[in-house]
Amino acid sequence: MVSPTFVIIGAGLAGAKAAEALRKKGFDGQLILLGDEHHRPYERPPLSKDILTGKAERESAFVHPQSWYADHDVDLRLGTQVAGVDRAAHEVVLGDGSRVGYAKLLLATGAEPRALPGAQGTLQLRRFGDTERLRQVLESGSRLAVVGAGWIGLEVAAAARQAGLEVTVLEALELPLLPALGPEAARVFADLHTAHGVDLRLGVKVAEASATHVKLADGTRLDADAVLVGIGAVPNTALAEAAGLLVDNGIRVDAHLRTSDPDIFAAGDVANADHPFLRHPIRVEHWANALKQPAVAAAGMLGTDEVYDELPYFYTDQYDLGMEYLGHNEGYDRVVFRGDVEAREFIAFWLKDGKVVAGMNVNVWDVTDPIKALIRSGTTVDVDRLADPSVPLPEAGTDRTGTPA
Template sequence: MIIGAGLAGAKAAEVLREKGFDGRIVLLGDEQHRPYERPPLSKDLLTGKADRESAFVHPENWYTDHDVDLRLGAAVTAIDRGAREVVLGDGSRVGYTKLLLATGAEPRSLPGADATLRLRRFGDTEALRQVLATGSRLAVVGAGWVGLEVAAAARQAGLEVTVLEALELPLLPALGREAARVFADLHVEHGVDLRLGVQVAEAGPGGVRLADGTRIEADAVLVGIGAIPNTALAEAAGLDVDNGIQVDEHLRTSDPDIFAAGDVANAYHPLLGRHLRVEHWANALKQPAVAAAGMLGVDAVYDELPYFYTDQYDLGMEFLGHPDGYDRVVFRGDVAAREFIAFWLKGGKVVAGMNVNVWDVTGPIKALIRSGSAVDIDRLTDPSVPLADVNTDRSGAPA
């Protein structure tokens, strides 16, 4: 049984079949669409570079061809752990032997801002595309990844865009001050009215009112202030929940027959030595293989480094690692030209890396992080030294 017919749920069903499981698979989703990926909602699908079909995880006939009982519009109201059954919205019950929770997360809302836009489902993208096609002004509350990607799409569509952020820089919690400045400058250079350190008092279809009384007129308002993991089912079932469903490195919950993956899972990461909940595509793509193995009685370990990417204007970026508690950021390449790699260090060791308009380097960045070794900063920041050789001297011996 898989609750949640998004990327994580669909990949779990796929992996179960790939691993030879020939029993019954029930995949339950509360939307009317078969499983699809969410990054295109704020990227190529929003800008019209791709059509809806490209976002689906599998072709329409895949589920019947692989004997997956995909039930759409099937809201789950409860998990009865004692009976090993889930309760559906119509009162019917379906039994399970092993259960995967892939319930994802929902965007946070501003109080009293029900008429604003958000971006999580197909319908949200369609509404936003209509604004980009017919509107002239867009206000974006929140300068996180989704907010900035939408701002870039709107500017490229010719709209006037105002981005409102409570913190002193966009992406500050994710990147820290040193690298966040790159994205602030990027949007200002492309004509975004970026207002930092402001508080929103009220938002609606006609615009935004700030706490100081300033009024920003807009044809529509997008709210992108983070997401809340969908843990209600897990909480009601008595599973351990803390900023998501708590799972171990095997993605197993406090119930040995129930697993969790994707945005909702707060998983113990053996390399980082802590629990971590990551709301990015890579987790939803890769965690299901580990969860599926566990459901089949094989204890695989999820130790992939956090990964995410973004495309804004002419800037493409990939990010690896977890910079929590970093003490230094250094750069390799041309920051002004936005062709560089940034490294976050802690105690002289690389804990995260971000390549901006520099490609085919995620492998060596990942190796630097996983090595856990202190690096020579001069070699790390010298573009003439291959990343793979940063921790070796010219003879090939450890540096």
């Protein structure tokens, strides 16, 4: 009997971890991993963190050593463009017109930085080459303008300030990170960057941007040695759409990461997945999803349905602030702080109907497990105990008698 061929489109972290999971789970058929970049799969968080600041070399970002792919009989095809997916024929159409047959297919096509209309010559941050260009600016420039106060924009701003550059950050909303954190916690990051000398301009609209200047809607012109645009990302769904798969803010998949075609799966930034715990679909553009979702997709490709129900997780490092975030705060009605917000050593909890739905630890470590437990418990918490650092976190969901609050 001829072993089946599995194909993975997208040679990033998600694609590489899917190949790894398939081999670990015993798949011994032909395994083809297609990537449009000329580098073997690598992780992206270091691009705006340690690689950008020079604390780590490029080699540290690679998911596997070069030899791993041959050792595990993974046919890694780099610099390969995919033109389409022929679902009826069970074939992937490559850019040169050739075709690759598949029994099961995984789409791990990721996302691309959102473009700023009309911008010419601006920088972005998604790939190795982007980081190299930014490092040149940090090493030889004196002024950087950043459009967008999201995670990428703020991490680059921090790196640039630490390199001694003058930095201006331009954000259309009233606070940085407002959609992710809400006004209560977003204020912490506004104050952080202001304290480190960033010219943070909020509630402004960019009318024009080029390699060396930004013009605001009110006519203000800001000159710079470089302009970085970091206004979010767009999932790469073109292949899925053209193939007739269900697409809605990413490729729609069930909790097993299966698309509307039973032989096609999706994982990572591009997947908008049903979430059994949250009870609604969610697409998360963060490292943890790309790291952990592929094992579930691999199980489904092998005919064993596993469920992906990990809580959303992300982290950031800016100046002397390190942070981890767990959960999903959509629809929250209260934020409770535990610790010293002014000193930036605290935990923030987002509550909805008296229950913890998300938590963020800032310069407080080894608390993700109890935060996760509080979220998953669905317990109505005692707010006073939750805010009291003297009460162990595992007990914060109970009243003073030890009974669930």
